[in-house]
Amino acid sequence: MSFDDDLLGEVSRGARALVICPDIRGAKHDLDAGSRLEEACGLALAIGIEVAEAFVLPVRDVKPNTLFGAGQVDNIAAKCELENAELVVVDGALSPIQQRNLEDRLKRKVIDRTGLILEIFGERAATAEGRLQVELAHLDYQQSRLVRSWTHLERQRGGFGFLGGPGETQIEADRRMIRQRMSRLRKELEQVRRTRALHRERRGRAPWPVIALVGYTNAGKSTLFNRLTGAEVMAEDLLFATLDPTMRAIRLPGVEKAILSDTVGFISDLPTQLVAAFRATLEEVTAADVIVHVRDIASPAAAAQKSQVLDVLRELGVTSDDGEEAPIPIIEAWNKWDLLDEERIAELRDIVDGDANIVGISAVTGEGIGRLVDRLDELLTVGSKLYHITLPAGEGQKVAWLHAHGQIVSQSDVVTADGAGGISDEDATDSGPQISYEVRLSPKEYGRFASL
Structure with a gap:
């Protein structure tokens, strides 16, 4: 062997x-x-x-x-x-x-x-980082179990040859080979992490908000992901159906484009060898604008599962201690509503109706998805401001963009090219009609418009 x-x-x-x-x-x-x-x-x-x-x-x-x-x-x-x-x-x-x-x-x-x-x-690992992390964890697990499986380990190697000094036992040689392989894997992983950090930084400069789905394994995150995006991510009634982060663009009523991210499911008593691999897949969560905590509300262990998820998010710095405002807003999507009986639904209805950040849904049937989308839209546009923007009447492309991405409150003809606190087209000629717009935009959408 x-x-x-x-x-x-x-x-x-x-x-x-x-x-x-x-x-x-x-x-x-x-x-x-x-x-x-x-x-x-x-x-x-x-x-x-x-x-x-x-x-x-x-x-x-x-x-x-x-x-x-x-x-x-x-x-x-x-x-x-x-x-x-x-x-x-x-x-x-x-x-x-x-x-x-x-x-x-x-x-x-x-x-x-x-x-x-x-x-x-x-x-299940599909990405390069996922495979490297799993192999590293597997080798870490293997090296402590060499004595269990190998029948040739008591033999000693001679003093000749490239590998192994005098009297080195086979088990010592094999452990050294595993350590060398683990060292190479760690170097490869560091390079992959640097690349992912650059990609994340580039996305952070983009104007599109990020929505991250998190939750205990088998809570229905991938089913919800597919429902919202129309994608066909693996979504089965299995633990760890998703191991690698998956991202797709979605459109909300007040947001032309948002990035939806599906993540690996949480689980209790995660093996120590896999903690690093698990945390690496959750790095995307720390850059999210909104987190959707998908919960299997039909599970008898729903409360304990929520505690597990919040503990990990707290360690990542995504949530704060009780009494402090969370750095990233969190919506709880109480999934598998269709599996509840009428009595249980009646018990939970008052809680759901009394908290804007809790939505009862069924990712399978689509129940409650509209309310979830509306709540996401509210959170992502809560920072919208009223901007005064002046454009030449001939700037049809920019005008169309404002109508598509913002809420036009008013518009009026102006004589000067100066937009009085807004954005004016520096390349426009001094002559020609100008139009002043009062438009409501999120800060990210305004930044995107400014870069057009």
Whole structure:
């Protein structure tokens, strides 16, 4: 086996698996055990694994060698035989020793939460940065597990050859090769980040506002993205259906063009190896003019999921501490309204009607989308000002632009070429009729007009 082989092995699509959620006494989680188990099953389904059985397993005392007690391991083995399961998914972090010992005892492949999410990210990442980040995270995960999988690691290398000094064991050589590859990946990533920063800066100079969709994984962001843009971004009932930022232009009633950005879904207990990759995909959010927090309001864990999202946004500096005005306005889109019963809708209706920044929607049926669009339009044009602009009557293109992008309050003929505090056409001749416009524009639209 070469150093860059997947130490997790191929997780075959269609493989039958037991999904186990360890409920460790004293451990703190934002989600309850039932919600965590449901999420673990969703992760397994996202990679094409067939869930034969799923259950929560209480763990009073963590066993260093196997995590579970001996009797529990025997019961898991019996369930594997009964369900004909070839894979065991443990929704938690397993040490290399625990993973190896469980595989020895169960005679089956064992994969933990980190390994499972890495498999999903590896399959779904599409951009250059996404692939580099996932490979880097995968290598970081692999190097701690060399001892588990490789049977030749006790051999020593000789003192000759380009690689390896006298007495260097195979495992030391392989770890060094992984470190070298990780170093190269970090350099490539730095270059990609610099390029993205330049693109983001260029977009920041453009007059078009940016709307970022954020939310817990499987909340319906991509479905909403497709509904608003008419695009065909992958939108399935799967966790992490979207891993790479996607952007499209949309038009609002008072804004000729806005950029809508779809982002990776948030998730609890994200593996540490993927934190950097995850945060990099959220850099676009920090430059947004408005954030739409898409929530699966039909989920029993909706409140805990909201807490997870807000914690990450706070760390990114997008939201501020309680009591302070948020740097970027946030709209909550309570999605999957169509899955609620009448009683639940009645409970939530008063909340939605009493808060302008909460909109009940169904991205699937289109319910509430019009109200969401109107609210976005209000927020993006809230800074609009009344500008006095004087143009030669023959400037048909600029006049048409003002009518298309602004709200013309009034217009009148003038004699002079000076627009009295507005914009005048310096290239115009002194003779010829001039028209003065009072037009309402957002600061970005005014900047765009000034550059025409």
